[in-house]
Amino acid sequence: GLQETGNTGKKINLTMLGDDTDIAKQQAEFLQSQLEKLSGVKITLNNVPFKTRLTRSEKGDFDLVVSAWNADFPDPINFLSLFTSDNSYNRGKWSDAKYDELVNKSLSDDANDPAARWQDMKAAQDVLNEQQGVIPLYQNGQAFMTHKRITKLDYGPNNMYNMANLRIK
Known part of the structure; x- marks a missing residue:
């Protein structure tokens, strides 16, 4: 810089x-x-x-x-929305009009068009990465072992179990 x-x-x-x-x-x-x-x-x-x-x-x-920050649900907007100009968690007060526009569009105009929403979120991420409004250091990960008879057990981003599709062979 x-x-x-x-x-x-x-x-x-x-x-x-x-x-x-x-x-x-x-x-x-x-x-x-x-x-x-x-x-x-x-x-x-x-x-x-x-x-x-x-x-x-x-x-x-x-x-x-x-x-x-830990994601509450598995969607990029969980992190992207943090850095819009008016978000109270945007503690560094980074601001970019194009970024705000892309994030807001992905939340409203494109809400029913997954492909367009995804493209807007990717474009917003590119703005954030280019401007360096925030610098991600690392992402936590955790491994889980399950018995081979158990399938379709889903772990959410906050390590909560989702057993809606769980199957036991």
Whole structure:
């Protein structure tokens, strides 16, 4: 970003807000080392209790913040809608009119046209990725073992069982 703006000699100091758990601290230290090594930006860590991080995030009291979101249902809109300009969870206040238009269109105009809705969500994702409104770090995963006689047992994104189509051979 500094090269694009012509400020290559400018020093930048940022504070990264995160939780105070051992894992969160390790994650923050890793991010700090990578950002400082790759960009030359000075990162100061500010690991605080969870509720303090939430309060400061809601107020926009941060330069960088590490937070998490778990999907409630298996649809990309679960994440895409978070970063529309008027969403209260858009704590960084990133805003892009084209992104908002695409997300809103996928929720209204294209609601009954799955192919068009999917294309709008993909286009919105491309805008978000290009603009770097948020930087995904990782996605949690979990493995489940079931007996070979059990089929069609569905695990939702929040690890809730859905047994509507469950079959036992």
